[in-house]
Amino acid sequence: MNTHPFYAILFSVYLFKVNIFMNISPPPITSKDVAKLAGVSQSTVSRVFISGSSVAEKTKKKVFEAAKTLNYRPNAFARSLTTSESKLIGLVFPDADYPIHMKTLQLISSELQKIGYSAVLIPWMVNEQEQHSIPNIFQYRVDGVIAASATLNKSLYEECEEFNIPIVQFARVVEGTKGSHVISDNYAAGQIAANHFYHCGVKSAAYLTGNVPTFTNDERNAGFSSEFEDLTGQKTCVIEANYDYLDSLEMIRTFLSENKNTDGIFCATDNLAMALMDIARLEFGLRIPEDIQVIGFDNVPQTEWLNYQLTTFKQDFKRLARESVKIVIDHITKKETSLVKLMIPATLIERKTTQYKR
Amino acid sequence: MNTHPFYAILFSVYLFKVNIFMNISPPPITSKDVAKLAGVSQSTVSRVFISGSSVAEKTKKKVFEAAKTLNYRPNAFARSLTTSESKLIGLVFPDADYPIHMKTLQLISSELQKIGYSAVLIPWMVNEQEQHSIPNIFQYRVDGVIAASATLNKSLYEECEEFNIPIVQFARVVEGTKGSHVISDNYAAGQIAANHFYHCGVKSAAYLTGNVPTFTNDERNAGFSSEFEDLTGQKTCVIEANYDYLDSLEMIRTFLSENKNTDGIFCATDNLAMALMDIARLEFGLRIPEDIQVIGFDNVPQTEWLNYQLTTFKQDFKRLARESVKIVIDHITKKETSLVKLMIPATLIERKTTQYKR
DNA sequence: CTGAAAGCGCTTACAG
């Protein structure tokens, strides 16, 4: 992997500027302007834009019309200042470019949109130096936080507690934090994987995982190993590699060369599963599923690729998103004052890296 | 791909609730509280939190101390209401779970963080039905918008124009919109690809692209075809497939079976390149790079995988993020009133799908 | 350098 100086001559930065006519912004339209045009008081205009207020139909119509002609939008800052609700939910996401998260972000933000909330990004742990700085967005007093980062920063947590901001953890549980969470049923997924391996005739199974221990991961392993032992009487072993594809290779290599009789590996992530597949096939000449069977977790797009066709678990992210939004809103509105711990089943997607034998 | 009813018995939803003590939120600390404790006026407190105001060092210290003991945070809503600046930048992102975008989001939001701004998500085109609804977040009057969606909704654009909100397009240019943008130098990248193929002895080259025509893509193709023709006298051909891996397969298959002598393919995305590699190897028994050479675009993590080792282009996202933030801020502060069109070079990363022959 | 006061654009009791 190198860049050839040869091409350097072609490199340069082009910058075009085009003069455009920049309007001076007209003074923004306020409820007063609308009131004047509609011939009502400012408070009436305000009421029209609050659902549930008692306003005569006729008045409502007049106001909406005036608002439309003036292109009026209520100023959320003024509203938030008086109501002390921001209608903003902070989102904390991992910086790993894990493809699953972008879709999740979209799901959550559109769920929020539906109920009148908006999503703001909380950049966390982006820079080691400014680790202790409070993200600017906290000045806006988000009403709640949804966190999908595996390494939830402790200070974020304390910040939320300090200001009594409800926080719900999405698809993961961070050790040492108490708070609501909605996750997939990892223990059951582990059981299902073991069960599937059993029906595929796997005799010697292993769980391939990353380097950072997480609650969800431990659960999966626990379900897997206990179920596999129940069914076969065999203990499973654990391979601790690395969540990064490239960094996991060496550990997988070592394991495969030392454990020739392992014929079924359940992997903590699809990326690990695909690393395993690549090494097994390219370096050990193993056939999948004939020589070794593989189950992944996540159902990333690559699992469907011709070269992989990986049997894996699909998490119900749509449901996870919907539930996490519901929970955080219930906390905000005090409809729910208890911690909520919700588990959603994950589904096994059978492709071609496993094969029934009995 | 199917789910076995067999496992249905294991499926169920678990829900735990734990009663927790929910504090009634104490009245929030305001600048008045700080003023009282520090023995100064409220306006002085306000000044202390505005950089550049002239406040005596001694006063400043007193105020900071008082603020710290009370755990005071200025209320951004009140500030925004008076200054009519939100310090919020809206981010429009594609819903495709393209791994590159998550990292980009992080880069942009941390750049914004540095200069006192925050990123809010603008969910766009999430639901076909509510296409015309204005995202809630617009009630907060974002100061600017950074859009990385290839299919920038027209109404978003009009919304921004209506309210005079500067918008900069990130890494792509949407047809029919005028606005600032910062993109990679796609034409030059096309030239570099052609040049590289030439030095790798490619005789008959093609450009493999998706179904949606985009400006950046056309540029890349133009640079590629003109440079390749200049160097070899040969015209290149274009294969129009699909940006989705699975949907692209059939077109690639057809092309490969009809064009046996093509020995170099430049692909609009890495995903297309890897789809091509999978089909070429698994279905046509072609060796890469011996029989056919491949160049991708994006440098997604999978390009480094053992099975691919794809020669590809890496866009300088860090720089793109920094520049797009700079441009949008310059527009907001009126430091820049012209449209800015900035191009950043992309770098060829040579791996194992191409090989020098001369 | 500092304080008193007006004002940003809303919501919300309070009357009527």
Add this chain to the structure above:
DNA sequence: CTGAAAGCGCTTACAG
């Protein structure tokens, strides 16, 4: 159902 008025927590001329 509607209006007048107070108040949310800041910033910012204006004096001093």
